[in-house]
Amino acid sequence: MARTTNVVNLDALIKRADLAEIGEASDDIPTLYINGLEPKGLLYPALRKPDFQRETAVWSPEQVSDLIATFLRRELIPAVILWRSGKHVFVVDGAHRLSALIAWVHNDYGDGTISQDFFGSVLPEDQVKAARRTRDFVDGTIGSYLEHRDAIERPDRARPEVLERAQRFGWQNIEVQWIRGADHAKAEKSFFRINQGGTKIEPTEQRILLARTSATALASRAILRGGSGHNYWDKFSAATQRRIEELGREIFALMFNPNIEQPIRTLDLPMAGQGYGPHALPFVFDLVNIANKVQVADSSNKRVKEEDGFIDDLDGSETVKYLTEVRRLLWRFCSNNPSSLGLHPVLYFYSGSGVFQPAALLSFVVLMKEWETADYRNFVEVRSQFEEFLLANRNITEAIRKLGTGNRSRPRIIGLYRIIINQLREGKTSAEVANALRETKDYGFLIDASDEAPPMLALDGGSFSRETKGAAYIAEALPHAQKCPSCGGLMHRNGMQVGHRRHRRDGGSGRQDNAMMQHPFCNSTVHN
Incomplete structure (x- = not known):
């Protein structure tokens, strides 16, 4: 769950x-x-x-x-x-x-x-x-x-x-x-x-403590506490402090709002799971580093090195730069920014049983860092089929854990996404892509794992556990979630806009019968 x-x-x-x-x-x-x-x-x-x-x-x-x-x-x-x-x-x-x-x-x-x-x-x-x-x-x-x-x-x-x-x-x-x-x-x-x-201090935590005056550490702290708590950036100018805190609050909201209620009875889950608890720090740390292409030892590595290469941020400008880049990427994922694809977190970043999978989100961060405008358009063209594949192989996001976490496994996960998107653009169906992957040495076990029903906890007396209730809701509700009329992809409340069926420049009115809900990216590009 x-x-x-x-x-x-x-x-x-x-x-x-x-x-x-x-x-x-x-x-x-x-x-x-x-x-x-x-x-x-x-x-x-x-x-x-x-x-x-x-x-x-x-x-x-x-x-x-x-x-x-x-x-x-x-x-x-x-x-x-x-x-x-x-x-x-x-x-x-x-x-x-x-x-x-x-x-x-x-x-x-x-x-x-x-x-x-x-x-x-x-x-x-x-x-x-x-x-x-x-x-x-x-x-x-x-x-x-x-x-x-x-x-x-x-x-x-x-x-x-x-x-x-x-x-x-x-x-x-x-x-x-x-x-x-x-x-x-x-x-x-x-x-x-x-x-x-x-x-004991965990490797990621110790790395942040040792590099506490670097932009990575300061940005991670600002995001994790939503710009509140101890003012780690108090040596910077007042304007810079305000900017760091503003960005921290905005990014925290992008990642962790709305809050998760148990058992799950809604598809309105946050992009990145829960932002409270010790598990959040390593994830945010990796996100900041990946978004800004900071080359450090893998956070899953048990050996912590003091010479990771972090550079002190003397005036806060690098911290603001790092936070701005994280925000830019997360805007792409699920927001109301015109660049937003409005990716539905439950489909892309959660397992079928409702567990947030950091590896899935971080892999998409790397993928989108590489994409140009044409790549986004190519993805949108096959988005509905891509999501059809994910729905048909619902537990593949959870099965990705079998590839491991960190820098060593991420290229394989990104490679999987690329194969699926490219084969769909070649005209293959979701079933044909799954069969092709099943024959490969690198990804066959993921498809097989997705065919298996996830273990569900049961309570004595035949009662349903909280985990089973949430998983049942997701399985029933997700295929029927609202879809974008432009690309056919699922829509999440944090990543949709009201668009014109007939654009204003073409004489479209502001009446309700000319309004439709769209992904922001579709709304900003469909008429261009």
């Missing part, structure tokens, strides 16, 4: 700052008490994460609740590692642990006042849902921080277990270790060394 997320976004709860800020020597805090995390507590106002720190958005509601419960039971929690620089105290290790406790203290699991100020008042729906699940789980199993504070003032009204825990607040502490005698360079090395344990 379309990928769901169950992670709590606590990224707003500890602010970010430049690790290289010059600091002065001062006394360390040997221990940290829970009330020090209150808004006006001893330590909370000074806490910072390095500005390159990955998002604190990996734990599930159950993990957040378990950390809070573990602390309250006085069980062992690994020490938090801190480093002081001037007025700031940087969290080198333990950001998730501290953020979970801060979330409890502030009643902000990604949807509270701090998060709204940080991300903007319009939060991703998945983020809000995860926050509510976490709050309900914590309040139901442990009790809120406010309930524990109230228990001290009104013990006669408190639950016994809450009162017992609240009475320990004054002396129950979080263990702290300090990095001493280190400048910012040594502190940064400590961060990367320490964070290879526990929840």
Whole structure:
């Protein structure tokens, strides 16, 4: 089914700052008490994460609740590692642990006042849902921080277990270790060394952290958060900052709106699946690199190299350039821009069971980077047959996963699309193309795989699972989706325009009987 997320976004709860800020020597805090995390507590106002720190958005509601419960039971929690620089105290290790406790203290699991100020008042729906699940789980199993504070003032009204825990607040502490005698360079090395344990930094994530001032990293961050969150580009001019944020918001909307609801009961799915959760970062990173022809090691490669070749963007111009190119390509896919082919995401980029396939979309990005105007016209000429082929071999998009991911497999996927389009232009039918591919060594197994019914999860008692419900809807609804009268291709709500049956320059009126829904590309070229 379309990928769901169950992670709590606590990224707003500890602010970010430049690790290289010059600091002065001062006394360390040997221990940290829970009330020090209150808004006006001893330590909370000074806490910072390095500005390159990955998002604190990996734990599930159950993990957040378990950390809070573990602390309250006085069980062992690994020490938090801190480093002081001037007025700031940087969290080198333990950001998730501290953020979970801060979330409890502030009643902000990604949807509270701090998060709204940080991300903007319009939060991703998945983020809000995860926050509510976490709050309900914590309040139901442990009790809120406010309930524990109230228990001290009104013990006669408190639950016994809450009162017992609240009475320990004054002396129950979080263990702290300090990095001493280190400048910012040594502190940064400590961060990367320490964070290879526990929840390790993934290769793509580490590549972005190491190249955090490059246009690729900055553009990826801007897209992933829709221009909100931490201002990684704050060293650029005000006008450049605004442009980066505007482009980030626009691209995020192009890729991830509308939001996916489960089970799927509509064909109005976003172009690129869900934009919330750790899976989104590697995909956006690859998209930015491919769109801008940045030559880096394959993100699926487990070996991360510091010498990937990223160049620092000193004034933000390269970041704006990268974002503009990503937007230009995505306009081509599914938008209301005149260049848009209005490709229906469910047909082109989702499996028959409703799972978004990044490899399918990224391969089309490479293909369209190579196309000239004539190639787009050639595609439109056989588009209805091409889509007929995809509908007849509905699971081929999912079967593409068998080719693998990354730079090594992408040429084979692109080659498959080229063969299908070229053979259709030669006059072959969808069935004839499938039979020809079935005889090839490179693609025969894909066609065979598409003939197989995908495994469907079933619930006890004969009930249909969420996955089965969504897959059944897609199978029934997709062949009957609205089609463009010009090219015969399926139309998606994000990629259609009202066009004239008889063009205005030919005397066509603006009456409803002269109006028709078209792909923007068809609308802009059919009369030219």
